[in-house]
Amino acid sequence: MNRKKRKLQFALPTVEAFREVLSSLHADGLGRMRLIGDSALANSLADADWMQGVMVERSPSLDAQCVGEDQVIVFTETAGEELGVQLLSCVNRENVVVAPVTEWHFSKKPLFLVSIPKAGTHLLYELAKELGYEEGVELPEFPRGQTWYCVEFSNSHTVAADFFVDTVRRAPFGNRHHPFMQSPTLFIYRHPLDILVSEAHYYHRDGKTAFAGWLSQCDFNKQLTRLLEDNWLLGSLRTRIGGFLPWLEFPNVIPFSFEELVGATGGGSQEDQRDLIWSIQLKLQVPGDPEKIAMKIFNPDSPTFRSGKISGYSDFLSPECIADFAKENSDILEKLGYPSDGTMGLPIQKDARRHQRIRYSQVIYEEMPLTLESDFLGCNLVRFSRRIYAIPMAAGSIAIETLSPNTLAALPSGTSLSEIKTLLLIGRFNLRQCKIAINQLADSLKSNNMGGSGLCWSEAPEGCVLGVYRGFNIVAWHGYYFGLRQSIGPIDLSGDLVDFVQKFQPGEVLVSQSVIELQEDIDGISTSMRVRRESLAANEEIQASMRILEAKNAELEQKISKQEKQLSRLRGNLIVRFCKRVSSLVREVK
Secondary structure, eight states, X not given: OOOOOOEEEEEOSSHHHHHHHHHHHHHTTXXXXXXXXXXXXXXXXXXXXXXXXXXXXXXXXXXXXXXTTOSEEEEOOOSHHHHHHHHHTTTTOOSEEXXXXXXXXXXXXXXXXXXXXXXXXXXXXXXXXXXTOEEXXXXXXXXXXXXXXXXXXXXXXXXXXXXXXXXXXXXXXXXXXXXXXXXXXXXXXXXXXXXXXXXXXXXXXXXXXXXXXXXXXXXXXXXXXXXXXXXXXXXXXXXXXXXXXXXXXXXXXXXXXXXXXXXXXXXXXXXXHHHHHHHHHXXXXXXXXXXXXXXXXXXXXXXXXXXOOTTGGGGTSOHXXXXXXXXHTHHHHHHHTOOTXXXXXXXXXXXXXXXXXXXXXSOOOTTSOEEEEEEETTEEEEEETTEEEEEEGGGOSOXXXXXXXXXXXXXXXXXXXXXXHHHHHHHXXXXXXXXXXXXXXXXXXXHTOGGGOSSOXXXXXXXXXXEEETTEEEEEETTEEEEEEGGGOOOOOXXXXXXXXXXXXXXXXXXXXXXXXXXXXHHTOSHHHHHHHHHHHHHHHHHHHHHHHHHHHHHHHHHHHHHHHHHHHHHHHHHHHHHHHHHHHHHHHO
């Protein structure tokens, strides 16, 4: 078949954004477009003069009559659920599809991955990676869009009952706030007998499983028998596979088989592989080219990869064993869609599943208060409006949803249980300092340069140079952080701490209990530095006044001294004149 180009592209729901995408497609030679919808966006696109040279057909919806020679199908629906229905109308088409970014776009929703062990787990991981999802693995309290997680812990092999029964008993509010119900999930399964053989080739290896010793003393056939029939440790193969079957029945789960996804490299069909990936893209609203995605997902370097082939079980199991398994487990084979006689075949439901729309729960609990933990340092830890708040128990019963934004802002809060607990234990300042230091440590590790970490994580009696900041060497020493001005030259970090500090002027050596506070001191924006600066300025002003007073005092002293000399001369003159007068009077008397 001469396959046309399949590609899914998204644009923000504006005329300008669509114009950029469609103009690029037109420049690539795609000149026949079908515009779907009767929205304001559709009308604006149809009326735009930039569409010159483009053959545009308009349809209210994409139905079977819309065939023709369309090269590009343009959807304009901006509601995520309705757009999802419209996109699925392209599941059998081979066109370039352009659609608006909605709240269902893969960048807005996390993705969950579930796999039966030895059913192609790493093939599933590679698919998520090539679809553009980041690796999140363990679910945080508030997951990110465009990131994949396991439903529980870091285990993608979550048995349905473990999550929907056991976890419900342990989780607050019956686990109804879990984001699984509002998020898509990919579930991969495989023919049970291929799973059995893959287990027997892997589980007995030392270090690969905790129970390797249970199998390692058996020959291969005995291992197969144990894994097939065991009732005491792992349970029978029927039990192990059966625990995952409920995932097939959830409306937000996209189930598919290893045999569909593995492609020609693993003995499957390239066409089935491309068709499956295309249907997944349409459901998850993920942009990309299914041909390019398919080329990258088969990874023989995976740590658990053995052969990655379809129907390998027929080389290791006798016809009698296969027939007995098929007879006793026809219900499981039927549920998964495999032939009931034990032979290999693609799941009979594969085409119906590709057309099956995805649905999410309409009930969201983000604005409903939910107590996650009680009595931590005298506080209830309450989940509300995408944050976790600490409510002092001593305050009594508090309806957090009635509190004003200002009151909420005054409460201790975080984005995870670990963050809010750390905040309560060490305070906001130290929490911020630790976060900054950890990020700096991460950057140092990535760059293989450990000289720039903003915090010393161990005792440093000899002095640990953390880096340079605005002309100061930042040094951790004896539990303090020192800013040593580089201009003072080499410094001997030994001896008594107090003596060391007193040897230098305040502007040459700065001391603080944290790197952040030290940097603020160097910048001159900390309260202590501002007080010190204001104190120095006031002292300088006092000193200047004292100098003026001293100058005036010296001037007065000079004047007084001069006056005293003048008085002394006058006194001498008067005495001389007096003596002369007395002498004159004495002569007259004689």
